[in-house]
Amino acid sequence: MTPTRDDKRIDDGNRDDGRSNAPARFDFAAAEARWQAAWSDAATFRADDASPRPKTFILEMFPYPSGKIHVGHVRNYVMGDVLARTRRAQGFEVLHPMGWDAFGMPAENAAIERGIHPGTWTRANITAMRGQLQRLGFALDWSRELATCEPDYYGHEQALFLDLMAGGLVYRKQSAVNWDPVDHTVLANEQVIDGRGWRSGALVERRQLSQWFLKITDFADELLDGLATLDQWPDKVRLMQENWIGKSVGLRFTFDVIDRTKAFDVFTTRPDTLFGASFAAIAPDHPLAKTLGATNPALAAFSAACLATGTAAAEVEAREKLGYDTGLRVAHPLDAAITLPVFVANFVLMDYGTGAIFGCPAHDQRDLDFARKYGLPVLPVVAPDDGIAIVDEAYVGPGQIVNSQFLDGMTIDAAKAAVIARAESEGWGTGTTVWRLRDWGVSRQRYWGTPIPVIHCKTCGVVPVPRDQLPVVLPEDVTFDVPGNPLDRHATWKHVACPSCAGPAVRETDTLDTFVNSSWYFLRFASAPTTAAFDPVVAKAWLPVAQYIGGVEHAILHLLYARFWTRALRRIGKIDLTEPFTGLFTQGMVTHETYRRAGTNLTAASEGDFEGDNDTVGAWLSPAEVERRGDAVVERATGLAVEVGRVIKMSKSKKNTVDPDAILERYGADAVRWFSLSDSPPERDLAWSEAGIDGAWRLVQRVWRLALSGAADGNDVATAKAAAKAVAGVTADIDKLQFNKAVARLYELVTVLERAAPSATRSAAIDTLLQLAAPMIPHLAEEAWARRGHGGMIATAPWPIADPALLIDDTVTIAIQVNGKLKDSVETTKGASRESVEAIVLARDKVIRALDGKVPRKVIVVPDRLVNLVA
């Protein structure tokens, strides 16, 4: 629960050392100001291209400037910051930059809703968010800051786009968009709710527009193969990309329509099940469907109805399977005696394969659902050893082929090969590889994006904007009072002379997908000359990014597009780089409890995943509006009971967000940083809680008291060992990005040091503790380092190294099991022989009792670990 300002005053009074004899407290506000200024003045975190030290590039996915930093951002950047600071201490020249993914729809929404220009809104947000990031004390090289909405960024992007075009990797084709017939505007998938435009409520149509595409499919094979080299990526992300690219090997063959001259191709990954076919189906937007629709109004109406909904795959595939029988029949390619009906079906996608399928209900769930609905035969052709009966679940497992003439008895793989061989020898089909991956449509009918640098001339066709006329700058004098793209209706901007024939021509008014902006920004961070997008030699010195950190929601699109751009730029000779990100880490979200007034009668709409309308928000209370009184949770203002709901992702609609500014003001940057790393493993969600941040605050104070505690002479081996173990453990944990474990180890060291008597060893160990904790709580570490009389900053002090001799223990505790159950344990010298350990174990009281007179028939000894007596 976010504290109010009143709260803070009371707290500060209590925590202020001036009013009591409590130990001195860490004055975070003063320390933050002092050290942030010191780092900035000394350019401590400036990355030097010319440094002789080994270079490393630590990057967090740059934020969209939505208004304010949220605690999810904080967690993301703290993780990167700990790694960047650690690497710097370890002797690397670290590039750790920050910028803004500044184009996008929210800015246009703000313009429409509040009459603010998208640029004004975006730049104000950037200023605010930069200030917030600076308050957190991140070790960033701000001299490399960039914003994708500025011409000095997107102008270079336009040049790269033209380079790709010259390299044959850009083309234009018709493609479907969500069209709002009332607002006369194109809608993003997220703006389509239950098939209707979010603002107008009108039923959304699919409309074909001529759009620009990047040939990512040219790289499908190498993007897939390249995944094998990314061994520092999470397996799940590689798997998701593999599935996304979706390589399928199968058979493409032609169905000939009976008694007509028509034919169409289908693709299947299961040619082995061809004898199980009971129908053929084509997509509603298949050319044949269009041809038939011209003379069949009912069919045309059916197709139109299928297409009158959103384009999102999830929507298309989750819908009830519907079909329209065209009345056509096609011949079975393996047996002319068999004919199959042809349907237009809503679950067949024109974008995949050939936009037509053969339906084998017994072995494909979608086909089975369809067959049951329309009363089509279901013939199993693959049977497992224990036989088969299809009811309402298709069988997709292994087995041998049955009911299939010459294929009977074969395995699935053998049958696939046999059918492909026959198709090729008889000339009606070929073995083919198809990809789920489609070319990347980059045209957006929006204002706030990178203008696509081409000109349309009636005489010359599409003409690239000449290089000396780049950047094509977005005009700032636009309005959003009318729906549609302001670039389209701007009075002068789009009217230009054709660069080729000098005749009247118009600019392209579509802009590039914002994913294009984020597909090469890492190159610009590494090298930002004014005359080019990047210098290939300078950029190559920093790249690939050693560790990239961001949300798993980017596992597919952003990461695949960035990989594609890197390879595309390599193909056209722009840079010698294959993969942009060597290490990838996907961190979890920050979540929070939800609150609502007890007894609030929620409608289904507000209970479910609704989309943020204000009229349903009233039910929810924000953490700041709620407080704990004893065991009860009540609304702060009224004292009324509050129901505590599930812990979920922070969202404005559920009001379960916390404001980083308020937390920073109350607890300071170091406590916030520490809590961001505590408790949950970084790849998993972190539940933000007041108790958690309180605990972080206590840790900060404990370290501060330790740092200021008394010194003495003398050695203390136990303390030295504890410090050495912490060095080894924390270093290894940070290397593996297991920050929660590093935090736990630091707690252990703090406890040991608090309990140890003052000694020279202890003083040295406190310095070590400060160094290990410095990446996490840098302000306190600097302040304490200075107070303890060290010259220079802890930020530039070398990382501690553990003495290996101190890491070895001379005794071990051995677990004693009888029949696999733990009965006892005993301490022995390390490396004791099996015989001596066995003798010790057999003499133990508890062992004798547990054996109850029986003689062990087997004794398993794991050296220095465990003994198991099997009786």
Next chain:
RNA sequence: GCGGGUAUGGUGGAAUUGGUAGACGCGCCGGACUCAAAAUCCGGUUCCGCAAGGAGUGCCGGUUCGAUUCCGGCUACCCGCACCA
């Protein structure tokens, strides 16, 4: 619909990857200090049981001397699905 992930005390999680389940944090209980509170410190805290002992890592089954870990089958929840960034 397709694809991916997760499940361990009151709670977030840890467990050297097949070898003492519950490190560390939070919460809670008890104590010290204090006129009192705050802060701080000390002790306890998986469950059942006075104890001896027994049970226990979502559920069912398997492999093994030994399973949170490996295998098979479920259940529940979360995430992604190409114009959100």
